[in-house]
Amino acid sequence: MRETALTIVENKEGLLITGINCFDLDLTLHCGQAFRWEKNENGRHHGVAFGKMLDIRQTAQGVLLSDTSTADFEQVWRGYFDLDRDYAALCDNFCADTGLKTAVEQFPGIRILKQEPWEALCSFIISQNNNIPRIKGIVTRLCERFGNPLGQGDFTFPSAQKMAELNTDDLAPLRAGFRARYMIDAAQKVASGEVKLTELENAPLDEARCELTKIKGVGAKVAECTLLYGCGRVEAFPVDVWVKRLMEELYPQGLPPCTNGSQGIAQQYLFHWRRQQ
DNA sequence: AACCAGGCGCATA
DNA sequence: TATGCGCATGGT
Numbered sequence: 001m002r003e004t005a006l007t008i009v010e011n012k013e014g015l016l017i018t019g020i021n022c023f024d025l026d027l028t029l030h031c032g033q034a035f036r037w038e039k040n041e042n043g044r045h046h047g048v049a050f051g052k053m054l055d056i057r058q059t060a061q062g063v064l065l066s067d068t069s070t071a072d073f074e075q076v077w078r079g080y081f082d083l084d085r086d087y088a089a090l091c092d093n094f095c096a097d098t099g100l101k102t103a104v105e106q107f108p109g110i111r112i113l114k115q116e117p118w119e120a121l122c123s124f125i126i127s128q129n130n131n132i133p134r135i136k137g138i139v140t141r142l143c144e145r146f147g148n149p150l151g152q153g154d155f156t157f158p159s160a161q162k163m164a165e166l167n168t169d170d171l172a173p174l175r176a177g178f179r180a181r182y183m184i185d186a187a188q189k190v191a192s193g194e195v196k197l198t199e200l201e202n203a204p205l206d207e208a209r210c211e212l213t214k215i216k217g218v219g220a221k222v223a224e225c226t227l228l229y230g231c232g233r234v235e236a237f238p239v240d241v242w243v244k245r246l247m248e249e250l251y252p253q254g255l256p257p258c259t260n261g262s263q264g265i266a267q268q269y270l271f272h273w274r275r276q277q
Numbered sequence: 278a279a280c281c282a283g284g285c286g287c288a289t290a
Numbered sequence: 291t292a293t294g295c296g297c298a299t300g301g302t
Contacts, residue, residue, distance in 0.1 A: 032283060128284040134300060135283085177298025182285085219285050240283040271283075 006083060007062075008073065014055075014066035015073055022087035024109025025058040031272045032132055033229050034113050035123050035139045036157070048143075050076045050116055053154045082111045087265075094266055096258040099250045103273035110272060112234060112265055117197035118190060119157040120230025121212070124222045125182045141174045163187035182217025189215050200231045208233070228264040237263040246274045 007018045029037040029045050037047035044057045044066075054077065055066040065073060078084065091108070095101040115123075122142075127135050139157075146162055147155035164187040171180040189195040195215060200208040208231070212223035220239070227236035237255070239247065247254075259266040 124283075127282095129282060129297080130284090130299085131282040131301075137300090175299060177300095178285095178296090179298080217285065221284060225283075238283075242283070275283090 006078075008070065010070065014064055015068060015070065016062050016064050017073075017083075018062035020063060020083060022091060022109050023058075023063065023081070023083075023111060024107075025056065025063060027107060027109055027272070028081070028111045028113065031110055031268065032275075033268065034115060035127075035132070035136045036143070048150065048154050048156060049080055049119075051148075051150075051156045052076055053150050053152070079114050082114055085111075087111060090262055090265060093258045093262075094269070097256040100256070100259070100266060100269065103269040107269060107272050107276075110268055112268060113229060114232050115230050116157065117200065117226065117230040118160050121186055121190070121197065121215075121218070121222075121226045122157075122160075122163075122183055124225040124229070125186055125215075125217050126176060126179055127225070128179065128217070128222060130179075138174050138176045138179075142171075142176075145173060160187045160190035164191035179217060182215070185216040186218065197231070200227060201233070205233065205235065224264075228267075234262050234264045237267050239267075240271070242274045243267060243271055246270055 005019050009016045009018070025045065026039065026043070029047070030039065034047075034049075036049070037045050039045050042057070044055055046053070046055050048054070052068070052072055054068055057064050057066075065077060068077065087109075091104045094104050123135070123139055126138050126142075130138075143155040143157055146158035146166070148158075149155055163183065166184060166187070168180040168184055171183060174180070176183065186195075190197060195211050200211060203211070205227070208227055209220070209223045212218050212226055213220070218226075224236045224238035227233040228238060255263055255266065
């Protein structure tokens with residue numbers, strides 16, 4: 001983790017951030033790690049995270065954030081977009097491996113979003129045996145129905161405390177299917193403190209995995225996704241059907257050493273690369 | 278109309 | 291410990 005030299009300039013359109021290396025906003029928001037971003041015309045992306053809405057787009061000058069403030073940029077978006085991680089150095093390391101080199105060169109600029117732990121957990125419970133458009137639909141209905149309104153049709157992601165008060169019948173309108181009871185169980189265990197999500201950021205990885213799999217509907221894959229996307233654990237390595245195929249074909253002995261410590265980031269490049277065939 | 282989708286729980290051996 | 295099947299829902 002290194003301080004990168006970001007420049008923040010306020011203009012009439014919002015906050016212009018320059019000096020970000022290795023950042024493709026479109027890829028990052030729509031590569032299947034987050035489910036609450038919509039791209040509209042003019043290449044603007046609109047979404048909500050950490051209870052804040054954001055309008056963001058990438059131009060030749062840099063990355064332009066609208067409807068936000070410098071305070072929110074520092075407190076929320078800087079961390080969310082992982083802007084203080086040196087992806088150039090990371091990708092440089094990855095390129096020691098020819099497969100990863102191809103993936104990185106073909107899709108440069110993918111970053112791992114640091115999402116809220118509860119949102120990541122709940123979203124990836126919904127993701128199981130499901131496809132991305134439908135995952136987005138379920139998450140959207142969940143937020144509209146049980147989140148707090150932010151105005152202009154935006155809603156926060158509902159808290160675990162709020163969802164712990166609900167039952168599976170309440171979730172029926174979401175059409176989440178068999179996943180509804182898993183969502184309720186997760187909400188109850190998080191709200192009660194039986195599973196302490198904030199402690200997973202620093203716990204030994206195996207211990208963190210073990211904690212998460214206490215929740216019904218959370219197996220190895222969902223636990224790993226929660227750790228990677230929600231707890232900042234970039235060494236977590238989710239293996240879905242795409243990555244499984246890829247591992248069997250390319251890395252039967254396991255990931256190359258150049259990914260050590262950042263296996264989850266390598267995974268995101270490999271996942272996207274393999275899916276684009 | 279069968280098959281698939283960023284899996285998991287459960288039964289069976 | 292290891293496999294196989296059912297699961298809700300919706301899109302091809």
